Amino acid sequence: MKSLITIWLSMLSILGIANASNTTNTFSNPLRDQNGSDPFLVFIEPYYYLLTTTWRDVQLTRSRTLAGFKPGIGSATSETKLIYKMANPNPAGGNDVWAPELHNLNGTWYIYFSQDRKSWVLPGASDPWDWGTRVYSDVDRTQVHQEWGIDGTVVTIPKWGEYFVWSCMTNSTSTTQGQEVEELQSLCISPLDTPTSIGQFYTLSQPLETWERVEIPVNEGPAGLYHGDRVWIAYAASFCKTPDYSIGLLAWDGVSDPLNSTSWTKSKGPVFISANGNFGTAHNGFFTSPDGTETWNIYHATPNANGSCGADRQTFAQVVNWDEDGTPEFGAPVRAGEVLSVPSGEI
Numbered sequence: 074m075k076s077l078i079t080i081w082l083s084m085l086s087i088l089g090i091a092n093a094s095n096t097t098n099t100f101s102n103p104l105r106d107q108n109g110s111d112p113f114l115v116f117i118e119p120y121y122y123l124l125t126t127t128w129r130d131v132q133l134t135r136s137r138t139l140a141g142f143k144p145g146i147g148s149a150t151s152e153t154k155l156i157y158k159m160a161n162p163n164p165a166g167g168n169d170v171w172a173p174e175l176h177n178l179n180g181t182w183y184i185y186f187s188q189d190r191k192s193w194v195l196p197g198a199s200d201p202w203d204w205g206t207r208v209y210s211d212v213d214r215t216q217v218h219q220e221w222g223i224d225g226t227v228v229t230i231p232k233w234g235e236y237f238v239w240s241c242m243t244n245s246t247s248t249t250q251g252q253e254v255e256e257l258q259s260l261c262i263s264p265l266d267t268p269t270s271i272g273q274f275y276t277l278s279q280p281l282e283t284w285e286r287v288e289i290p291v292n293e294g295p296a297g298l299y300h301g302d303r304v305w306i307a308y309a310a311s312f313c314k315t316p317d318y319s320i321g322l323l324a325w326d327g328v329s330d331p332l333n334s335t336s337w338t339k340s341k342g343p344v345f346i347s348a349n350g351n352f353g354t355a356h357n358g359f360f361t362s363p364d365g366t367e368t369w370n371i372y373h374a375t376p377n378a379n380g381s382c383g384a385d386r387q388t389f390a391q392v393v394n395w396d397e398d399g400t401p402e403f404g405a406p407v408r409a410g411e412v413l414s415v416p417s418g419e420i
């Protein structure tokens with residue numbers, strides 16, 4: 074079966090039939106129907122790369138098509154590599170690996186992930202697929218910050234440089250009459266001085282709005298979104314075990330110091346919420362279509378109307394639209410099984 078598909082694909086490319094202008098090519102969600110949490114996907118010619126975890130590892134899958142990530146279809150046309158494996162997983166859980174991401178810094182690829190509620194980075198690679206002959210483990214990773222922190226990502230601000238943005242608890246306790254009243258899982262930002270080290274860090278956003286505080290006040294899962302010179306940071310708000318876990322947006326003002334929270338404006342409410350049989354539609358990433366013309370939102374969702382923080386979360390991808398004034402329109406989460414056009418330029 075595999076060889077037949079390979080032969081068929083190479084025949085198509087030899088005959089020039091599979092080309093970027095064929096808009097009849099389609100796919101449907103979810104891309105992963107289990108273990109689809111905290112998805113991160115990037116297109117690096119000629120493959121899409123998807124990072125996933127089963128809580129104790131980091132796996133990298135590459136595919137030339139989005140449909141190729143789907144179990145069944147995917148097994149024929151995608152390849153998966155185990156990149157990292159925890160040395161001593163706690164049988165009771167609690168030191169889970171979360172949210173792996175792949176970023177290019179000055180020409181070298183780095184994988185960031187959370188473990189033990191800290192951010193870590195693996196040694197860099199010049200090729201996004203070639204990570205050497207052995208599987209990395211705890212001894213190979215470098216800790217990015219000392220304090221409690223998860224979901225680290227790299228955000229590039231034009232003319233300013235690279236920043237590390239993550240979910241933090243620093244200065245998180247608010248007190249009333251000497252009594253600690255709550256902890257605020259917030260977003261922090263710092264210059265990324267080198268791929269493995271940050272500078273001084275600052276609180277970027279706290280969950281102070283009602284829609285960010287359902288069951289537990291949470292800001293997590295930050296992801297940079299770019300359009301022209303404009304930059305936003307999308308993030309997940311509220312507790313993952315509720316259907317109100319949703320995407321909020323911080324808009325950079327385009328001129329002021331990105332380390333200063335006053336340079337960012339928070340959306341008036343969530344920009345992407347549960348609908349169409351998908352609940353808790355957040356912790357997302359963004360990727361660019363193969364021809365560079367479209368921005369796509371890749372997020373997780375659960376069919377459980379109560380929401381979920383578990384491995385039953387599924388991976389969905391859909392295009393982001395842009396208003397005339399250049400602001401992103403996320404629309405509503407698409408229904409599972411709905412037929413969508415593939416990203417522009419996908420072969």
Ligand SMILES: *[C@@H]1O[C@H](CO)[C@@H](O)[C@H](O)[C@H]1NC(C)=O
Pocket residue numbers: 090091092095096097098
């Ligand atoms: C586009 O792709 C579809 C599905 O693979 C195929 O049936 C169709 O012939 C293609 N059309 C063109 C113009 O290449």
Ligand SMILES: *[C@@H]1O[C@H](CO)[C@@H](O)[C@H](O)[C@H]1NC(C)=O
Pocket residue numbers: 107108127128384
């Ligand atoms: C999901 O991950 C678990 C390990 O946590 C594994 O046992 C299971 O097979 C995975 N499911 C799929 C569909 O990959």
Ligand SMILES: *[C@@H]1O[C@H](CO)[C@@H](O)[C@H](O)[C@H]1NC(C)=O
Pocket residue numbers: 178179235265266267268
């Ligand atoms: C990338 O290179 C530039 C120029 O040398 C440097 O200023 C910047 O710190 C580097 N970025 C990282 C993350 O190391």
Ligand SMILES: *[C@@H]1O[C@H](CO)[C@@H](O)[C@H](O)[C@H]1NC(C)=O
Pocket residue numbers: 243244261274275276
């Ligand atoms: C925490 O509070 C201290 C004292 O006000 C301040 O200097 C520091 O920048 C704060 N850190 C963050 C991450 O907000």
Ligand SMILES: *[C@@H]1O[C@H](CO)[C@@H](O)[C@H](O)[C@H]1NC(C)=O
Pocket residue numbers: 333334335336
């Ligand atoms: C952040 O920006 C505001 C408004 O410009 C300014 O008042 C404040 O001093 C800045 N804070 C820092 C730490 O630079």
Ligand SMILES: *[C@@H]1O[C@H](CO)[C@@H](O)[C@H](O)[C@H]1NC(C)=O
Pocket residue numbers: 377378379
């Ligand atoms: C959702 O929560 C309600 C109330 O706790 C419970 O009765 C129901 O079984 C839950 N549904 C699922 C799918 O877990």
